[in-house]
Amino acid sequence: MSIFVDENTKVIYQGLTGSQGRYYGLLNRDYGTKVVAGTNPRKAGEEVEGIPIYANIKEAVKATGAKASCIFIPAAGVQSAVLEAAEGGIEFIVAITEGVPAHDEAHFYNHLQNEFPQVQLLGPNCPGIISPGKCNIGITAGHIAKPGGPVGIVSRSGTLTYQALYELKEKGIGCTTCVGIGGDPVPGTSFIDCLKAFEEDSETQAVMMIGEIGGSAEEEAAEFIANNMTKPVSAYVAGVTAPPGKKMGHAGAIVSGGKGTAQAKMDALRAANVRVGLNPTEAGEHMVDIIAELTNK
Amino acid sequence: MSDGEITFTVEEAVEAAQRLGTPVMVKAQVHTGGRGKAGGVKFAATIEDVHEHASNIFGLNIKDHVVKRIWIERASDIAEEYYASFTLDRSAKKHLGMLSAEGGVEIETVAEENPEAIAKIWIDPTSGLTTEMAENWVKSANLPEQAAKGAVKILLDLYQAYVKGDADLVEINPLILTSDGDVHVLDAKVTLDGNSIFRHPEYAEFDKTQTRDERETTAHDRGLQYVGLDGTVGVIANGAGLAMATVDVVNQVGGAAANFLDIGGGANAEVMAGALEVINNDPEVKSIFINIFGGITRGEEVANGIIEALQNVDIEAPIVIRLDGTNADEGRSILKPHLSETLQMAPTMLEAAQQAVDLARKDNDK
Numbered sequence: 068m069s070i071f072v073d074e075n076t077k078v079i080y081q082g083l084t085g086s087q088g089r090y091y092g093l094l095n096r097d098y099g100t101k102v103v104a105g106t107n108p109r110k111a112g113e114e115v116e117g118i119p120i121y122a123n124i125k126e127a128v129k130a131t132g133a134k135a136s137c138i139f140i141p142a143a144g145v146q147s148a149v150l151e152a153a154e155g156g157i158e159f160i161v162a163i164t165e166g167v168p169a170h171d172e173a174h175f176y177n178h179l180q181n182e183f184p185q186v187q188l189l190g191p192n193c194p195g196i197i198s199p200g201k202c203n204i205g206i207t208a209g210h211i212a213k214p215g216g217p218v219g220i221v222s223r224s225g226t227l228t229y230q231a232l233y234e235l236k237e238k239g240i241g242c243t244t245c246v247g248i249g250g251d252p253v254p255g256t257s258f259i260d261c262l263k264a265f266e267e268d269s270e271t272q273a274v275m276m277i278g279e280i281g282g283s284a285e286e287e288a289a290e291f292i293a294n295n296m297t298k299p300v301s302a303y304v305a306g307v308t309a310p311p312g313k314k315m316g317h318a319g320a321i322v323s324g325g326k327g328t329a330q331a332k333m334d335a336l337r338a339a340n341v342r343v344g345l346n347p348t349e350a351g352e353h354m355v356d357i358i359a360e361l362t363n364k
Numbered sequence: 365m366s367d368g369e370i371t372f373t374v375e376e377a378v379e380a381a382q383r384l385g386t387p388v389m390v391k392a393q394v395h396t397g398g399r400g401k402a403g404g405v406k407f408a409a410t411i412e413d414v415h416e417h418a419s420n421i422f423g424l425n426i427k428d429h430v431v432k433r434i435w436i437e438r439a440s441d442i443a444e445e446y447y448a449s450f451t452l453d454r455s456a457k458k459h460l461g462m463l464s465a466e467g468g469v470e471i472e473t474v475a476e477e478n479p480e481a482i483a484k485i486w487i488d489p490t491s492g493l494t495t496e497m498a499e500n501w502v503k504s505a506n507l508p509e510q511a512a513k514g515a516v517k518i519l520l521d522l523y524q525a526y527v528k529g530d531a532d533l534v535e536i537n538p539l540i541l542t543s544d545g546d547v548h549v550l551d552a553k554v555t556l557d558g559n560s561i562f563r564h565p566e567y568a569e570f571d572k573t574q575t576r577d578e579r580e581t582t583a584h585d586r587g588l589q590y591v592g593l594d595g596t597v598g599v600i601a602n603g604a605g606l607a608m609a610t611v612d613v614v615n616q617v618g619g620a621a622a623n624f625l626d627i628g629g630g631a632n633a634e635v636m637a638g639a640l641e642v643i644n645n646d647p648e649v650k651s652i653f654i655n656i657f658g659g660i661t662r663g664e665e666v667a668n669g670i671i672e673a674l675q676n677v678d679i680e681a682p683i684v685i686r687l688d689g690t691n692a693d694e695g696r697s698i699l700k701p702h703l704s705e706t707l708q709m710a711p712t713m714l715e716a717a718q719q720a721v722d723l724a725r726k727d728n729d730k
Binding site: 094142143166167168169170173174176177178181206207208210211222223224225226227228229230233250252253277279280281282283284287303305306307308309310313314315316317318319320324325329345346347348 | 452454455457458459472488489490527530532557558559560562563589591593601602603604605606607608609611612613615616621624626657658659660688689690712713714
């Protein structure tokens with residue numbers, strides 16, 4: 068099993084005719100993702116390597132029956148792209164775009180909550196989601212992930228996610244689904260959304276979580292783990308040595324007013340019995356131990 | 365706001381005070397808080413006081429910000445001081461307004477010592493702050509009756525400024541009630557969201573006035589995500605998370621990173637060369653740790669990029685490379701013939717960090 072997506076998920080790419088959208092849309096299709104349509108009001112009726120382009124989401128949904136979309140639209144247009152997707156009948160929206168203003172994110176997050184509670188938004192500023200061997204939506208290099216499970220991964224960082232997938236694969240461990248929730252201040256999907264889904268997923272036996280400084284999402288996740296998770300969790304939190312008041316690459320990665328430090332997050336996770344690694348490799352080793360213990364049970 | 369003028373020299377400050385009429389406040393203009401504590405805000409009863417305070421405040425270092433501008437304003441007759449702010453509550457995913465009858469001090473102190481003194485309001489961005497909400501909010505903050513009307517108006521305006529200006533934070537501290545019964549803004553702080561610049565082209569001008577670390581300015585001009593740190597190991601990595609992890613690991617093995625630098629997902633020769641130049645210009649850097657994980661960018665492209673960049677930039681410090689991920693073996697074989705005492709390769713992140721830290725120490729022992 069996998070969470071949020073599977074081998075039957077049909078995806079519409081908003082921005083398929085742009086350079087990034089085309090590049091990753093075609094890579095995703097090569098991986099096996101059902102890339103069924105693209106949208107662009109000025110290029111309706113055209114196609115990209117055999118993928119039909121529709122004027123808008125509504126028409127694309129009508130023609131293909133897709134329930135998922137992936138956004139490769141410049142930051143200024145992400146707000147209207149997200150709302151267009153929700154209004155057009157999309158239930159799972161993946162927004163890859165980086166640099167979306169925080170006020171826009173807060174606005175469309177609440178708009179979805181109020182008007183379209185059934186819609187799950189992933190991102191913005193995220194690498195996307197991959198269920199190895201089944202479906203890859205976004206910019207993750209598909210071949211670095213080993214299909215089959217039993218580990219679920221959820222992460223705020225792109226490259227650290229790839230690193231985790233790669234290290235697990237090197238050790239012969241597969242992944243059920245790997246969700247990149249992104250490094251922005253208002254992520255559409257939270258750690259808790261993913262932990263909940265992994266807890267319910269029969270194939271996932273353990274979860275690896277990669278956090279970073281800023282906000283309190285890791286602390287909230289720790290509380291959820293302590294109260295609701297039966298499956299073991301390993302974690303890594305980046306930014307132990309980050310200076311206060313500086314955005315570390317990601318818009319949301321900032322220690323402000325003494326809040327959001329890596330140390331506080333690691334302490335909270337440890338208190339929830341999460342095995343916390345001091346670097347990504349150590350977190351990977353913890354996961355190897357966890358899997359070995361589960362197998363020997 | 366009180367009447368005032370911005371000044372750049374002691375003479376200008378004195379002239380401004382003469383025009384405004386004493387008494388005046390002499391206030392350092394820097395992009396940081398805690399100015400009062402640092403001696404950057406002074407009351408001047410006479411022109412002589414203005415001269416003395418301005419002379420002391422110009423050039424004052426407040427939390428690494430050197431004062432180059434001073435605001436002179438007519439001193440207000442303050443009856444009471446309040447605090448008001450709007451920011452995004454990342455946890456609630458709504459805007460958070462904070463209002464307190466205990467203004468004029470750092471709000472963090474109030475939050476710790478007397479949290480009940482802060483009235484909070486959560487605002488759904490899709491519906492905004494209404495007059496009725498603002499009125500109830502002011503009541504719950506226990507502001508006196510005579511301040512209520514003025515405070516509500518300022519809070520509604522402040523919320524508009526916060527939203528329309530795409531601010532991460534707007535803060536008025538203190539918001540004052542004068543003995544005449546007027547409510548007005550004595551001092552304010554605004555943090556803007558850099559991601560919103562496409563809606564506010566004028567912010568580029570503000571950005572130029574930022575007092576930045578020189579290294580950060582150079583990196584910023586090249587479009588690189590860079591944060592200057594105090595150590596001796598220069599760090600280059602692809603991806604913000606990996607760059608943060610790299611800085612952490614350098615620290616973990618007993619060293620200290622000179623910077624955080626994220627070159628993004630790609631890592632082509634041009635970007636790599638730019639990153640190396642920025643690091644090379646930092647005199648504190650004694651060794652360089654390049655940490656690249658190939659995802660969609662293949663190892664051989666990364667390796668060729670590094671080699672090409674090294675041909676174009678004259679690097680003084682020794683370099684340790686850790687290359688992993690997609691086609692890492694191919695990438696490593698491309699690097700192999702170029703390896704030397706000053707260009708080393710390590711198989712893992714930890715080993716590479718250790719090597720880079722050892723090299724930095726060696727240089728120190730020279």
